[in-house]
Amino acid sequence: MDEAITDFVDGFKGVKEFVNALNVELLLELSNPKNVRKEFLRNLFGVISKFAISTFDFDLYYAYVKHHGNTDGLIRDFYHQALAHDEDLASNLLQQLSNKVSNAKKNTVLGVLWSLMKELLPSVDTGSLEVQTCFQSLVEAYITKTVDKEPSKPEDWARPAEVYKCYSSGCKACPELNLFLKDPEAKEKTIVLTADDHRHVKWHFDYLENGNGGRDGEVRFTKTLKEWEKRHRSWDLDVKATQEKLQKLPKDALKRALGDKYDTLMALDLVRIDRSTAQAPDEVQPPSRPKRPQAEDANDTAPVRNSKRARRDEEQAEGREM
Incomplete structure (x- = not known):
């Protein structure tokens, strides 16, 4: 009831x-x-x-x-x-x-x-x-x-979080840079900026490093880890604040109350990522090229490479026959 x-x-x-x-x-x-x-x-x-x-x-x-x-x-x-x-x-x-x-x-x-x-x-x-x-x-x-989940270090050159929605009428630089930021393989890009676009673009894409592109009006933009580093610093502060707060609870009583989870909880492992799987963009290996097919003989038969042991067995057999 x-x-x-x-x-x-x-x-x-x-x-x-x-x-x-x-x-x-x-x-x-x-x-x-x-x-x-x-x-x-x-x-x-x-x-x-x-x-x-x-x-x-x-x-x-x-x-x-x-x-x-x-x-x-x-x-x-x-x-x-x-x-x-x-x-x-x-x-x-x-x-x-x-x-x-x-x-x-x-x-x-x-x-x-x-x-x-x-x-x-x-x-x-x-x-x-x-x-x-x-x-x-x-x-x-x-x-x-x-505490939010630890920000993952980018594994390629895509920077979707840095894309900026531009409201300037007739701006061509921002859409071009946004496509660049979404590209996981492009690290650098050189574009032509007008005098009006120059300050506007550099203000909104402040995480990109910029330098002279070599020709008049050209600017070379290079992707960085600045945006991730900023988010990670903020995350570190949140982790420290939460740990300090939990440490104000009676330690012995809390240790008994959390049992075998005390160490992992107090270390905030719940919100940490596995750093062993993270890889910086400079460490990312380029896609492997497909292996070239082995040359085929006139009978369309791939050559067979004998092992040392196989060749030795063949020589011993020939010796017995003699």
């Missing part, structure tokens, strides 16, 4: 929002030391606890947190209230946190997830498998939502 009601609640956004909001209000009232109706509120929490857990939504929770302002310890209180009623409720809450965190929006993760982990970590049995599963999911989501 409870599962049927839960499915019904999940199917209606308004009911889901109401249950999440009611749960936040209850937790806030229960955390108020001056509240004289705590017994009634605990009983009310017991009535809605299953629905509050099964419909828990990170984005809705974050919206209510922002509305109320200071809600430190709210998830911790949620866990303790659930545990006080039933251990299975507390386990279900951990499982719900694990299942829902990957769907949370980036702003939600940035707004609540680190404080949630900080509050919850001292309150749980970090040696239990369900706690480890939960915290692994929470940290994984925190990493992947706060």
Whole structure:
């Protein structure tokens, strides 16, 4: 019966929002030391606890947190209230946190997830498998939502991210350079620039190195790794900031909570690429030329090259015959 009601609640956004909001209000009232109706509120929490857990939504929770302002310890209180009623409720809450965190929006993760982990970590049995599963999911989501995937180093000379959509009427240089940027095999290109185009083009294609093309009006453009290097520097800063944030959590407790994934998660391997497969454009080997077919004899038979062992066997056979 409870599962049927839960499915019904999940199917209606308004009911889901109401249950999440009611749960936040209850937790806030229960955390108020001056509240004289705590017994009634605990009983009310017991009535809605299953629905509050099964419909828990990170984005809705974050919206209510922002509305109320200071809600430190709210998830911790949620866990303790659930545990006080039933251990299975507390386990279900951990499982719900694990299942829902990957769907949370980036702003939600940035707004609540680190404080949630900080509050919850001292309150749980970090040696239990369900706690480890939960915290692994929470940290994984925190990493992947706060740090993008490491920018891949270009493996050829194509630079699609540097293409510029030109709105200058009659400009011929930009379309020509855009085709050049899309070409995976071209490293350099020389074009003629008018005086009007000169500054306009160099401003928008600042990742390209440019020099004298040899003739009047000609400019030689050379592709670089500047755009990738800029994105990678920004990515490095994000990695460092996220690592520093995670390192502020109690190390011993976090190490137990993450189990065998501690080292890889703290190293942010989730967002790193395998550098062994990356290759700089200067290292890219040119396409191999097709092998020339072996010359055929007059009978259209390809020559057969005997091995040393085969020739030795033939000489021994001839010796026996003699």
